[in-house]
Amino acid sequence: MSYVIPGENGDWExxxxxxxxxxxxxxxxxxxxxxxxxxxxxxxxxxLVDAAMPGMLPVINEECIEQAVxxxxxxxxxxxxxxxxxxxxxxxxxxxxxxxISQLYHPIVGEGTVTLDLxxxxxxxxxxxxxxxxxxxxxxxxxxxPKRSFIDLNxxxxxxxxxxxxxxxxxxxxxxxxxxxxxxxxRYLGTCDGNMDEGSMRCDVNVSxxxxxxxxxxxxxxxxxxxxxxxxxxxxxxxxxxxxxxxDDGGDVAQETRLFDSVKSETRSMxxxxxxxxxxxxxxxxxxxxxxxxxxxxxxxAELPELPDARKQRYMSDFGLxxxxxxxxVAERETAAYYEIVAGGHDPKLAANWVITNLFAVLKDxxxxxxxxxxxxxxxxxxxxxxxxxxxSGRIAKDVFEVMxxxxxxxxxxxxxxxxxxxxxxxxxxAAIDQIIADNPDQVAxxxxxxxxxxxxxxxxxxxxxxxxxxxxxxNKMLADKLKG
Amino acid sequence: MLPSAPLYRLGIIMSLDKETVKNIANLARIxxxxxxxxxxxxxxxxxxxxxxxxxxxxxxxxxPLASVVDVTLPRRTDVVDDGGCRDKVxxxxxxxxxxxxxxxxxxx
Numbered sequence: 399m400s401y402v403i404p405g406e407n408g409d410w411e412x413x414x415x416x417x418x419x420x421x422x423x424x425x426x427x428x429x430x431x432x433x434x435x436x437x438x439x440x441x442x443x444x445x446l447v448d449a450a451m452p453g454m455l456p457v458i459n460e461e462c463i464e465q466a467v468x469x470x471x472x473x474x475x476x477x478x479x480x481x482x483x484x485x486x487x488x489x490x491x492x493x494x495x496x497x498x499i500s501q502l503y504h505p506i507v508g509e510g511t512v513t514l515d516l517x518x519x520x521x522x523x524x525x526x527x528x529x530x531x532x533x534x535x536x537x538x539x540x541x542x543x544p545k546r547s548f549i550d551l552n553x554x555x556x557x558x559x560x561x562x563x564x565x566x567x568x569x570x571x572x573x574x575x576x577x578x579x580x581x582x583x584x585r586y587l588g589t590c591d592g593n594m595d596e597g598s599m600r601c602d603v604n605v606s607x608x609x610x611x612x613x614x615x616x617x618x619x620x621x622x623x624x625x626x627x628x629x630x631x632x633x634x635x636x637x638x639x640x641x642x643x644x645x646d647d648g649g650d651v652a653q654e655t656r657l658f659d660s661v662k663s664e665t666r667s668m669x670x671x672x673x674x675x676x677x678x679x680x681x682x683x684x685x686x687x688x689x690x691x692x693x694x695x696x697x698x699x700a701e702l703p704e705l706p707d708a709r710k711q712r713y714m715s716d717f718g719l720x721x722x723x724x725x726x727x728v729a730e731r732e733t734a735a736y737y738e739i740v741a742g743g744h745d746p747k748l749a750a751n752w753v754i755t756n757l758f759a760v761l762k763d764x765x766x767x768x769x770x771x772x773x774x775x776x777x778x779x780x781x782x783x784x785x786x787x788x789x790x791s792g793r794i795a796k797d798v799f800e801v802m803x804x805x806x807x808x809x810x811x812x813x814x815x816x817x818x819x820x821x822x823x824x825x826x827x828x829a830a831i832d833q834i835i836a837d838n839p840d841q842v843a844x845x846x847x848x849x850x851x852x853x854x855x856x857x858x859x860x861x862x863x864x865x866x867x868x869x870x871x872x873x874n875k876m877l878a879d880k881l882k883g
Numbered sequence: 884m885l886p887s888a889p890l891y892r893l894g895i896i897m898s899l900d901k902e903t904v905k906n907i908a909n910l911a912r913i914x915x916x917x918x919x920x921x922x923x924x925x926x927x928x929x930x931x932x933x934x935x936x937x938x939x940x941x942x943x944x945x946x947p948l949a950s951v952v953d954v955t956l957p958r959r960t961d962v963v964d965d966g967g968c969r970d971k972v973x974x975x976x977x978x979x980x981x982x983x984x985x986x987x988x989x990x991x
Contacts, residue, residue, distance in 0.1 A: 424961050425961050425963050426959075426961055426962060426963045426964075426965075430966075431959065431962065431963060431964040431965030431966070432963065432965045432966030432967075433966055433967075439982060440969075440981070440982040440983050441969045441972055441973060441982050441983065441984070442966065442969050442982070443966045443967070444966055444969070445965035445966045446965075446968070446971065447965070448966075457959045458956060458957075458958050458959065459958070459959055459961050460958040460959065460960060460961065463958070482949075487910070489912055490989070491984075491986045540988065540989075540990050543985070544988075545988055546978075546985045546988055547985070547986050547987070547988050547989050547990070548980070548981075548984070549983055549984035549985070549986060550983055551972070551984075676906075676910060678910065681949075685956060686949050686954065686955065686956040687949050688956050689955060689956070
């Protein structure tokens with residue numbers, strides 16, 4: 399179902415493209431040997447290169463080159479064996495060089511694809527236009543003093559990948575799916591940690607609207623300062639409605655940069671950027687073109703890990719999981735690793751249900767990630783061992799799981815301590831059934847009079863009498879035999 | 884959004900007018916007195932015209948030259964071997980506090 403917003407004179411379609419800035423995982427910066435750790439004391443991770451002292455020269459970090467190529471390959475994109483660094487000139491207090499080293503005309507990575515996993519289990523391809531490497535700027539802190547801004551250059555010179563999508567997205571849901579998938583791919587590749595809270599993945603959202611049926615693109619606004627998936631989705635809707643309002647009033651949307659304010663739920667014009675549009679790019683004379691060999695690229699490609707799309711296919715074909723379940727399990731590398739341990743030696747669908755339904759509920763409830771799960775993959779696997787070998791029923795397993803979450807004990811000892819072992823002794827079950835039949839002649843008469851629904855009541859009574867420990871399959875069979883007389 | 888190639892790359896040279904010089908000066912944060920704009924426009928146009936002579940040369944099929952010596956871009960391995968010199972970094976700052984540079988307030 400396509401996403402449209404009704405206006406006064408008809409329905410509008412939203413056209414969105416994203417520019418994602420992803421911080422490359424590397425120990426040191428793109429052009430200097432200073433560290434990149436987040437959250438260090440201000441200006442302690444700054445070399446004289448990052449501070450743009452006169453005479454300092456940039457020397458490129460080869461790990462950053464590999465990471466950019468790795469990411470390009472993960473996006474099924476063409477790798478440009480020759481790329482060139484340009485200077486993007488502008489003045490800002492946290493940009494000591496007075497320019498950012500970037501790649502405008504000849505980026506390292508060209509066209510690629512990201513496949514979205516949509517909520518209904520279907521998939522859709524979104525085009526990637528390019529990926530280039532560039533330096534990050536420093537950080538300005540505005541709330542320490544009424545008259546001054548405080549500048550920390552620790553982030554200055556850290557390597558970024560700017561990943562530009564085609565305007566192929568059409569709804570807030572698309573934007574969410576794209577950002578989640580891109581983050582998933584980057585994390586699988588180990589090229590960016592995708593942590594939007596710490597700013598290691600940031601995005602600018604380009605939004606325009608057009609009447610449904612129109613094919614030309616109208617003027618777009620570039621919305622900045624969008625630092626979570628949820629905000630990106632909100633920003634699209636808010637900005638689209640603003641633009642439709644302008645067109646409905648007979649106005650025209652200006653092509654401009656706007657700032658998203660999540661508190662006020664609005665976007666507003668960034669006037670200061672109006673005069674800065676001319677960045678006067680030119681090739682950086684301090685850096686020669688970056689020339690790669692095909693062998694270099696091939697060696698990186700040979701070492702690529704299994705990516706989420708391939709893993710999802712494998713879960714569907716080898717494990718028989720649904721597209722939805724497979725998509726959920728592969729989205730995070732940690733979840734997939736956890737799942738594979740749980741599934742080892744067990745029915746993969748049973749394992750998928752336990753992870754997606756029971757475990758996720760606990761994680762959500764406790765507000766922790768799977769890496770901090772109160773029940774480890776090995777422990778959950780231990781619980782599934784007990785279900786698989788009929789030591790406990792699935793119902794009892796849920797109770798055991800709750801105790802595991804609370805106490806951190808393993809499944810086998812909980813079952814042992816609480817005496818929860820399933821009763822598979824036919825004699826014991828038979829005795830319980832006989833007792834219940836003897837105690838409830840009315841219900842027996844009803845059953846024999848044709849009310850077969852009451853069988854469920856008998857099962858319940860037997861389970862109650864055995865504290866839920868009777869093997870449900872055996873109870874059903876033996877009850878039916880007895881009641882039919 | 885990618886800006887179009889600079890005009891000089893297209894071989895189109897305009898002689899600069901006063902407004903353009905004013906804009907360039909503003910972008911470069913260079914203060915130019917109003918009465919200096921006109922003569923500066925003339926001088927800069929002269930420089931551009933002089934460089935423009937290069938356009939007369941036929942460069943079809945000639946690889947762009949990035950360096951006159953046969954070297955490739957030097958690379959470093961990914962090790963932390965720099966930074967941790969806050970005192971040096973801040974030494975020339977007109978103002979600093981608590982390890983930060985401090986500047987007149989810049990807020991959007």
